[in-house]
Amino acid sequence: MSEMLTLDAFEEASVKVKEVTQETKLVESPFFSEQSGNRVWLKPENMQRTGAYKVRGAYYKISTMDPDELARGIITASAGNHAQGVAFAASRAGARSVVVMPTTTPLIKVERTKGYGAEVVLSGDVYDESCDFALELAEREGLTFIHPFNDTTVATGQGTIAMEIVSELPLVDTILVPVGGGGLACGVATFAKLYNPKIRVIGVEPAGAPSLTRALEAGRPVKLGHANTIADGTAVLEVGDKVFPYLQENLDDVICVPDDELIVAILDMEENHKMIAENSGLLTVAALKHLAPENRRVVSILSGGNMDVITMSSVVSHGLIQRGRIFTVSVLLPDRPGMLVKVASAIAEANGNVIKLEHNQFVSTNRNAAVELRVTIESFGEEHKGQIVEALRAAGFDPEVVQTAL
Secondary structure: OOOOOOHHHHHHHHHHHOOOOOOOOOEEOHHHHHHHOOEEEEEEHHHOHHHEOHHHHHHHHHHOOOHHHHHHOEEEEOOOHHHHHHHHHHHHHOOOEEEEEOOOOOHHHHHHHHHOOOEEEEOOOOHHHHHHHHHHHHHHHOOEEOOOOOOHHHHHHHOHHHHHHHHHOOOOOEEEEEOOOOHHHHHHHHHHHHHOOOOEEEEEEEOOOOHHHHHHHHOOOOOOOOOOOOOHHHOOOOOOOOOHHHHHHHOOEEEEEOHHHHHHHHHHHHHHHOOOOOOHHHHHHHHHHHOOOOOOEEEEEEOEOOOOHHHHHHHHHHHHHHOOOEEEEEEEEOOOOOHHHHHHHHHHHOOOEEEEEEEEOOOOOOOOOOEEEEEEEEOOOHHHHHHHHHHHHHOOOOOEEEOOOO
């Protein structure tokens, strides 16, 4: 393994990144503490400059480059957070930066990357294809390539997060860190173990892209056939071979989180902490329920907050549906005056709130016998949802709960 990840290197990186990073002090969470049976703090890197932790590794890496490398220009591949970190850091160093992004990258991330001074090239449908093109372009134009995660210098910069955690919470028992390619987890876990081997460091990755889990099973990085997860920032097919040995040595465990648990975590974060974190950034919050309730001091790293509003709207809607706070019932009723009022009154008396109505007169050939009314209702949760359904039954209807799609 490289000798780069040492306490001296972490100290040097910490001093350097403080030139540009914003303070992201720990936030104690009574809500998640009660939910998990542990004492929980959040490390809000979603509030970091450029909206994610990536600026740390990018800035430190560029600070170590010699003038010739900078003069040639810098190139990288990224779907968002690393792109913005490199663009910002390169601009500070007075260097040209080129960022290759997938063609599917949301426009807001493309525009923000350009706003930090980068030249953006859209190529490939996924990160891996963009990375291949970036490497070709680097060779053709003589640019200096910065890998988003498979680089120990970059990982050292990311590890400064752990230095700040132990500075604020010296008796931390457990640190939860998101895993995609492994750079953040490499830096955080390596520093934590160098500082205090008793600190448990647990990696958290999406169940739809378990690249680290597969690598640990095989004893080496292996490439997944595909990735299928809403946590796009950690949808990496293969962990970095340069950081993998550190992950093997320093991570105590890995938790895989399914997308449906992520959706609920986003809702909980917005309602209880009024903070927006992207899907990958909330992996560690979703993982809290997988820990034993042992009253440990646990820090969840929120790695980023760059989520476009359309994705946010979709995720919040699905979270409300999953919690039973929005649901749809189908009711068959005779097509005659007063029936709609009767349905609405039953819902109102149970304190339900109607947010959408659909009336289908053609569900039966005899509309006098039955037409279908689909009612989308807002409730306080599963228990209240059940009360509304029972109220409709008591009013003489036979409601069927159907899948809601907003």
